[in-house]
Amino acid sequence: MSETIGVAVVGAGGWGKNHVRNFASQRGASLRWVCDRSEAALAPVTRAWPDVKTTTSIDDVLADEGVRAIVIATDAPTHHDLAKKALERGRDVLVEKPLTLGASTSAELCDLAERGQRILMVGHLLLYHPAVERLKQIVDSGELGEVLYVTSQRTNLGVVRRDENAWWSLAPHDLSVAAYLLGAEPESVSASGGVFLQKERGIEDVVFATVRYRGGKLAHVHVSWLDPHKTRRLTVVGTKKMAVFDDASPDMKLTLFDKGVEPPPAALTYEQGVRIRTGDIVVPALKMAEPLGRETEAFLEAVRTRVPPLASGRSGHAVVRVLEAGQRSLAEAGRRVDIGL
Numbered sequence: 001m002s003e004t005i006g007v008a009v010v011g012a013g014g015w016g017k018n019h020v021r022n023f024a025s026q027r028g029a030s031l032r033w034v035c036d037r038s039e040a041a042l043a044p045v046t047r048a049w050p051d052v053k054t055t056t057s058i059d060d061v062l063a064d065e066g067v068r069a070i071v072i073a074t075d076a077p078t079h080h081d082l083a084k085k086a087l088e089r090g091r092d093v094l095v096e097k098p099l100t101l102g103a104s105t106s107a108e109l110c111d112l113a114e115r116g117q118r119i120l121m122v123g124h125l126l127l128y129h130p131a132v133e134r135l136k137q138i139v140d141s142g143e144l145g146e147v148l149y150v151t152s153q154r155t156n157l158g159v160v161r162r163d164e165n166a167w168w169s170l171a172p173h174d175l176s177v178a179a180y181l182l183g184a185e186p187e188s189v190s191a192s193g194g195v196f197l198q199k200e201r202g203i204e205d206v207v208f209a210t211v212r213y214r215g216g217k218l219a220h221v222h223v224s225w226l227d228p229h230k231t232r233r234l235t236v237v238g239t240k241k242m243a244v245f246d247d248a249s250p251d252m253k254l255t256l257f258d259k260g261v262e263p264p265p266a267a268l269t270y271e272q273g274v275r276i277r278t279g280d281i282v283v284p285a286l287k288m289a290e291p292l293g294r295e296t297e298a299f300l301e302a303v304r305t306r307v308p309p310l311a312s313g314r315s316g317h318a319v320v321r322v323l324e325a326g327q328r329s330l331a332e333a334g335r336r337v338d339i340g341l
Contacts (some may be wrong), residue, residue: 002028002304003028003304004028004029004030005028005029005030005068005069005300005303005304006030006032006064006066006067006068006069007023007029007030007031007032007067007068007069007070007071008031008032008033008034008035008061008064008067008069008070008071009023009031009033009034009035009070009071009073010034010035010036010058010061010070010071010072010073010074010082011035011036011071011072011073011074011075011096012034012035012036012038012041012042012044012045012054012073013036013038013041014073015073015096015123016036016041016071016073016074016096017041017044018292019071019073019292019296020034020045020049022292022293022296023071023296024048024049024052026293026296026297026300028300028304029296029300030066031049031052032052032053032064032066032067033052033053033054033055033060033061033064033067034052034053034054034055035054035055035056035057035058035060035061036054036056037056038056039056042054042055042056058082058085058086062085062086062089062091067091068091068092068303069091069092069093069094069119069299069300069303070086070091070092070093070094071093071094071095071096071299072086072093072094072095072096073096073123074096075163076096076098076100076101076163076164076168076169077101077163077164079095079096079098079099079100079101080100080101080102080105080106080108080109083095083099083100083109083120084108084109084112087109087112087113087116087118087120088112088116090116090118091118092118092119092120092121092299092302092303093113093118093119093120093121094121094122094123094299095109095120095121095122095123095313095316096122096123097122097123097124097125097172097173097176097316097319098122098168098172098316098319098320098323099122099313099316099317099319099320100320101164101168101320102320102324103317103320103321103324103340106313106316106317106320106321107317109313109317110313110314110316110317113313117306119299119302119303119306119308119309120312120313120316121298121299121302121308121309121311121312121313122176122311122312122313122315122316122319123295123311124172124173124176124177124311124315124316124319125173125291125292125295126173126174126176126177126247126291127176127177127180127295127310127311128291128292128294128295128298128310128311129247129291129294130253130286130287130288130289130291130294131245131247131253131254131286132177132180132245134254134284134286135181135236135243135245135254136180136181138243138256138284139181139236139238139243142240143238143240143241143256144236144238144239144240144241144242144243145238145239145240145241145260146238146239147181147182147217147236147237147238148217148218148237148238148239149217149218149219149220149237150177150178150181150182150217150218150219150220150234150235150236150237151219151220151221151222151234151235151237152174152177152178152219152220152221152222152233152234152235153222153223153231153232153233153234154170154171154173154174154221154222154223154224154231154232155222155223155224155225155227155229155230155231156224156225156227156229156230156231157225157226157227157228157230158225159225160197160198160205160225160226161203161225162198162201162203164203165193165203165204165205165207166193166204166205166206166207166223166224166225167191167193167204167207167209167223167323167326167327167330168323168327169223169225170223170224170225171207171209171221171223171323171326172319172323174219174221174223174234175211175219175221175319175322175323176311176315176319177234177245178211178219178221178234179315179318179319180310181236182213182217182219184213184214184215184217185213185214186211186212186213186318186321186322186339187212187213187214187338187339188211188212188325188336188337188338188339189209189210189211189212189322189325189326189329189336189337189339190209190210190329190334190335190336190337191207191208191209191210191326191327191329191330191334192207192208192209192329192330192333192334193205193206193207193208193330194206196226197226204330205224205225205226206222206223206224206225206226206227207221207222207223207224207326207330208220208221208222209221209222209326209329211322211326230248231248232246232247232248233245233246233247233248234246238260239260240260241256241257241258241259241260242256242257242259242260243255243256243257244257252283253286253288254283254284254286255281255282255283256281256282256283256284257279257281258277258278258279258280258281258282259276259277259278259279260276260277261274261275261276261277262274262275262277295311298310298311321339321340322339325337325338325339325340
């Protein structure tokens with residue numbers, strides 16, 4: 001029987017309450033503490049799980065030697081300081097996305113974790129989505145041919161944030177999946193956005209960004225919290241087939257299209273054009289499971305085995321590098337910004 005791991009969740013509001021629910025019910029985990037600065041956020045925890053201790057100070061959590069792993073699900077500006085404190089005290093850490101709000105601070109956390117032989121994981125939830133897992137298998141099998149580019153749309157009306165823009169809030173999901181599917185290093189990004197709701201704070205509500213990867217591959221990302229449609233769609237275009245991951249669809253999460261365009265033989269003239277090929281549309285059967293539950297299991301498994309998870313700290317750092325370069329591009333009217341190593 002696998003060992004039981006003592007866990008604490010820091011941040012009980014917003015997405016944090018979902019972590020509390022998952023770890024409270026997860027086999028192999030013992031939720032010992034929930035920490036939040038707000039007593040109001042802690043009250044539902046006490047009612048639902050009276051045996052779980054609550055506190056407004058992370059120092060209480062760190063003083064408990066029974067806590068081996070800590071989940072940081074607070075606002076993004078606090079991620080670095082809280083994760084650093086936990087790592088320095090010898091804990092394994094799962095940090096919600098984005099890992100931090102800067103490449104230097106995310107690199108610092110990765111270095112700290114590696115020096116201390118600690119697990120550092122990032123909440124790149126979609127990497128644990130069954131449809132994305134299947135899509136990765138399809139890409140790696142060569143069924144799509146050579147993957148040329150990826151496009152994604154992540155839009156809705158709200159939630160409007162005050163401490164990060166739509167780029168930092170929403171794009172980490174799609175950037176992590178794009179990097180996973182393309183298997184290539186990002187080289188540059190150009191981004192344009194609009195500030196409409198909080199002009200005094202200069203927070204972009206909508207962003208359109210193009211990321212260029214080694215080998216000529218592209219990813220185009222559209223994020224917005226000022227849109228009438230809730231859209232969660234990612235399209236992968238290959239030389240043989242194309243695929244669409246639609247997380248908002250109740251029964252067609254993943255669709256494969258046997259469609260493509262074949263360049264004309266050299267003997268043909270331009271007027272004769274290229275040949276469009278259209279074949280079957282297939283919806284693969286998926287064994288669905290809650291991505292957050294699978295992410296929780298992956299974190300606990302990494303803590304037990306000491307093997308870095310798929311959504312490792314380094315993968316989180318790679319995403320932050322793209323986000324930071326994209327932010328510079330936003331500030332410079334869409335100038336193409338190289339992504340430093």
